Amino acid sequence: MTEPRWLRVVGNDWGGLVPPEVSGWRPTIPVSVIIPAYNCQDCLEVALAALARQTYPTELLEVVVVDDGSEPKLELPEVRPAHCRLIRAPEHSTGWGRANALDAGVQLSDGEILHWLDADLVPFPEHVEAQARWHHIAPDVVTLGYKRFVSDEVAVPAAVLPKVVAGEIEHLFPPEVTEPHDYIEEYIEETDRLRAADHLAFRAHVGATAALRRDLYHDCGGLDVQLRLGEDGELGYRLAQAGAVFVPEPQARSWHLGASHAMTVGERQRRYNAPFLADRMPLPRWLRDGVRRSWEVPLTTVVVEVGDHPLELVRGCVDRLLAGNELDLRILLVGEWDGWDDQRRRRVLADPLLDRRLLVATYRSEPRVALVDAVPETVFPSPFLVRVPVGIGVSPGAVRRLVGYANAEQVGLVRVTPPGAGPAVELWRTAAVSRARRHRAAGEPLAEAVATVWGERWSSAGEFGLVDLFSLPVEEQVWMPPALTAPPASTPPPPRPTVAVAGFRSLLRAGWFVIRLAVVGAWRRMRGTRDS
Numbered sequence: 001m002t003e004p005r006w007l008r009v010v011g012n013d014w015g016g017l018v019p020p021e022v023s024g025w026r027p028t029i030p031v032s033v034i035i036p037a038y039n040c041q042d043c044l045e046v047a048l049a050a051l052a053r054q055t056y057p058t059e060l061l062e063v064v065v066v067d068d069g070s071e072p073k074l075e076l077p078e079v080r081p082a083h084c085r086l087i088r089a090p091e092h093s094t095g096w097g098r099a100n101a102l103d104a105g106v107q108l109s110d111g112e113i114l115h116w117l118d119a120d121l122v123p124f125p126e127h128v129e130a131q132a133r134w135h136h137i138a139p140d141v142v143t144l145g146y147k148r149f150v151s152d153e154v155a156v157p158a159a160v161l162p163k164v165v166a167g168e169i170e171h172l173f174p175p176e177v178t179e180p181h182d183y184i185e186e187y188i189e190e191t192d193r194l195r196a197a198d199h200l201a202f203r204a205h206v207g208a209t210a211a212l213r214r215d216l217y218h219d220c221g222g223l224d225v226q227l228r229l230g231e232d233g234e235l236g237y238r239l240a241q242a243g244a245v246f247v248p249e250p251q252a253r254s255w256h257l258g259a260s261h262a263m264t265v266g267e268r269q270r271r272y273n274a275p276f277l278a279d280r281m282p283l284p285r286w287l288r289d290g291v292r293r294s295w296e297v298p299l300t301t302v303v304v305e306v307g308d309h310p311l312e313l314v315r316g317c318v319d320r321l322l323a324g325n326e327l328d329l330r331i332l333l334v335g336e337w338d339g340w341d342d343q344r345r346r347r348v349l350a351d352p353l354l355d356r357r358l359l360v361a362t363y364r365s366e367p368r369v370a371l372v373d374a375v376p377e378t379v380f381p382s383p384f385l386v387r388v389p390v391g392i393g394v395s396p397g398a399v400r401r402l403v404g405y406a407n408a409e410q411v412g413l414v415r416v417t418p419p420g421a422g423p424a425v426e427l428w429r430t431a432a433v434s435r436a437r438r439h440r441a442a443g444e445p446l447a448e449a450v451a452t453v454w455g456e457r458w459s460s461a462g463e464f465g466l467v468d469l470f471s472l473p474v475e476e477q478v479w480m481p482p483a484l485t486a487p488p489a490s491t492p493p494p495p496r497p498t499v500a501v502a503g504f505r506s507l508l509r510a511g512w513f514v515i516r517l518a519v520v521g522a523w524r525r526m527r528g529t530r531d532s
Contacts, residue, residue, distance in 0.1 A: 006138055008439050008453050009245045011410055012194055012201040014141070019133040022126050022251055023055060030060045031132050031211075032111030036101035037119040038068040041075070042157035043257055044119045048080040049164045051117075056128040058082045064109045065119075066101040079165055099223040099231035106217060115211040121147060122160070122255040123209070124169055130251035131211040140216055140438060142236075142244045145209030145252035146185075148178040155257040172255055181206070181260075188248045198410055199383075199431065200284055202240035207232025209254055216244060219434070221381070224280070230273035237281045241381045243435030243453075282328060282383055292327050294367050299328040300399055301379035302386045306335035309390050311358045316469045316477035320393045322368065323479065326400040329386075331369045332376070333359065378433055385428040392418060392425060393479065395465025402427045402464065405457070412436070412454025413447060419461040420468035429454060 007016055033051060037044050044065065051063055062083040067074040069090050076086050087108055089101045106114060113135045115128060123145075131143040154177050163172055184204055191197040194204060210232075220242035223235050240246075278287040282299035302321055306314055314333070321331055340356045351357065363369040379385045384403055388394065402425075406414050412432025416425040432454035433446070440449040450456065469477050 006439060009138070009140075009435075010452070011199075011454060012197045012245055014138075014245050014247050015195050017134070017138055017141070017245075017247075019137055022130050022133065025133065027057055027060055027129070027132060027136065029113055029132065029136055030062070030111040031056060031113040031115055031128060032105075032109035033061065033063045033115045033117050033128060034102055034105035034109060035063065035065045035117050035119050036068055036098045036105070037065055037070070037074055038101075039070045040119045041070075044074060045077040045079070046122055046157050046161050046164055046257065047117065047119055048077055048084065049161060050122045050124075050169055051081045051084075051128075052079055053125050053164075053167060053169065054081070054123070054128045055126050056132060060111075061128065062109065062111060064105045066105040068098070068101040069096060093225070095225045097225070097228045097231075099227050099235075100225040102231075103223045103225050106214070106222065112214055113211055114214055114217055116207060116209060118208045118256075120257045121209055122164060122169060122172065122257065124253040127209070127252045127254055128211075130249050131209075134247055134249065135211065135213055138245065139213055140243050140245055140435060142205060142210060142212045142216070142239055142246050143252065144204055144206075144246060144248045145211075145254060146181070146248070146250050147208060147254045147256045148173075148175075148180055149256045149259055150178050152258045155255070157257060160257070169255075178255070193248050194246050197246070199240070199407060199429070201246045202236035202244070203233075203284070204246055204248065205232060205236030205239065207235070208256070208260075209252065212239070212244070216242060220244075227276060229269060230277050233273075234277055234280055237283065238381050241383055241430045241434060243431055243433075243438055245435075280381075288328065294330075295328065298330040298368075298382050300326065300330075300384045300386055300403060301376075301382040302329055302331045302388055302399070303375055303379075304331060304333055304388050304390055305375065306333050306359065306390060309355075310474075311355045311362065312474050312477045313469055314355075314359055314390055315362065316393055316472075316479055317388060317390050318363070318369065319479040320396075321388065321399065322366070323481065324394065324396045324399050326397075326403070327368075329368065329399060330382070332372045333363070333369060334372055334375050335359075337371050337373060378430060378437075380430050380434065383430050385430065385433070387423075387426045387428070389418065389423050389425070391420070391422055391468065391470045393467035393469050393477075394425075395467075398425075398464040398466065405459065409457050410455070411457050412450045413456035414459065415456070416459045416464050416466065417461055418468070419466045420471060425461075425464070425466060 009017065035047065054061060061081060063081045065086045067086060067088045074086065076084060087104065089104045092104045092108065093100055102116060113132055115131065117123065127145060131145060134141045134143050150173050154173060160172060184206055188194055188204055194201050220238040223231055227234060279296045281287055282297055304317055318331060337356065340353055340360050386399060386402060402414060406427055406429060412429040414427040418424055432450045435453045436446060436449035439453065440446065
């Protein structure tokens with residue numbers, strides 16, 4: 001832990017951060033602009049010409065172009081930034097795609113601030129400076145640049161390049177022939193430039209132009225180089241879980257030469273991304289669309305410390321969790337598991353490790369339960385950690401209600417008083433824990449640090465249907481489905497057919513109908529006897 005050096009931001013409300021004015025300060029931190037590029041020589045020349053006119057100090061700015069296997073190979077044009085180099089992704093990795101190219105650029109660049117820029121963007125002169133100033137005052141900010149889309153018919157690179165070289169970037173296109181990034185800018189404005197955004201603020205991270213500190217990039221695990229599309233959204237999700245604060249920067253303007261990929265092939269792109277992102281991102285919840293199955297990254301990771309408690313008590317806790325209406329969870333059973341698989345001869349029923357072996361046998365085939373040796377410091381990238389003391393049984397809806405309560409209140413820590421003696425049930429938001437650990441002062445309790453960056457709430461056991469298992473007889477500690485604890489309700493036999501009788505002829509018809517029913521019933525019974 002280190003002494004705090006930065007202002008603590010609560011949630012995504014960055015309003016307390018005050019960056020220096022553009023052109024009114026002296027930058028000190030080197031920036032690496034990384035441009036992934038593939039078969040786009042014409043656009044690349046325009047982008048590099050614009051970057052050659054940046055207001056950020058030349059000695060602090062490097063540009064790394066990553067050729068993702070273009071044919072013919074890309075070349076650096078004559079008009080380019082002073083510190084500009086080109087690397088070829090196939091020479092440094094076995095993968096391909098934008099995420100792989102960007103990551104290769106990260107590994108081979110030197111700047112403390114990483115700035116993504118697509119090859120078809122034309123940045124205004126203050127574009128890099130406007131974003132970099134935020135990273136001089138906060139370690140966990142992710143800045144988001146702005147762009148306006150220009151149609152292919154208007155944005156012809158060969159025609160645009162001379163104007164860019166001449167410094168006419170700001171007036172390249174009249175506003176009426178350009179379009180904003182509608183849904184992103186609408187979301188930003190609806191949330192007071194993301195200051196009032198909730199835990200889903202990362203949805204604004206679309207990647208074409210954004211900047212962050214190198215440490216934050218590594219803290220979140222970097223780009224997933226296995227993704228071919230949607231890598232910016234997935235990276236935004238993990239940045240959020242790493243405690244990032246998302247800040248839109250309208251002074252970081254740019255032109256986008258041509259329509260975006262989402263504009264041209266939107267539905268096909270969404271169809272492609274859906275299975276890849278859903279497996280990696282529990283949020284937003286609509287990605288998983290209520291499907292009841294297991295995922296690589298669970299919404300909630302539940303920690304239960306086993307200790308020396310008997311099988312029945314542990315089962316009483318764990319089976320109630322597994323039977324809840326929130327299936328998107330993983331349970332970590334924390335205990336001393338060494339020695340359970342010892343094959344030496346022993347007195348089976350008098351075995352000192354008997355309960356430990358029984359627990360392993362009970363949950364060995366349950367994919368949502370894992371045996372671990374220690375309570376994890378973080379469950380990143382899972383967005384929620386729920387700690388349930390082994391002596392507490394939860395109601396079927398408790399976990400889902402906990403998550404819903406934390407999101408409704410937008411807090412980083414929820415603690416529920418236990419129904420008996422002992423510790424509380426706790427929900428910890430991973431994003432809050434990550435940020436708190438980064439800002440935590442020496443000796444400061446983690447719970448206090450979390451409260452300062454995301455808030456906390458207390459609630460009662462009755463609100464979440466908690467049960468004190470220690471107070472129950474052993475035979476009632478183990479949870480059983482309601483269908484198995486009560487005999488099935490008896491169902492009345494179906495009503496016999498009735499025939500209305502009115503007059504002599506109706507009586508004859510009714511009698512004949514009854515005789516037919518009797519004959520058919522006897523024939524069916526005889527046939528059933530033969531078939532068996």
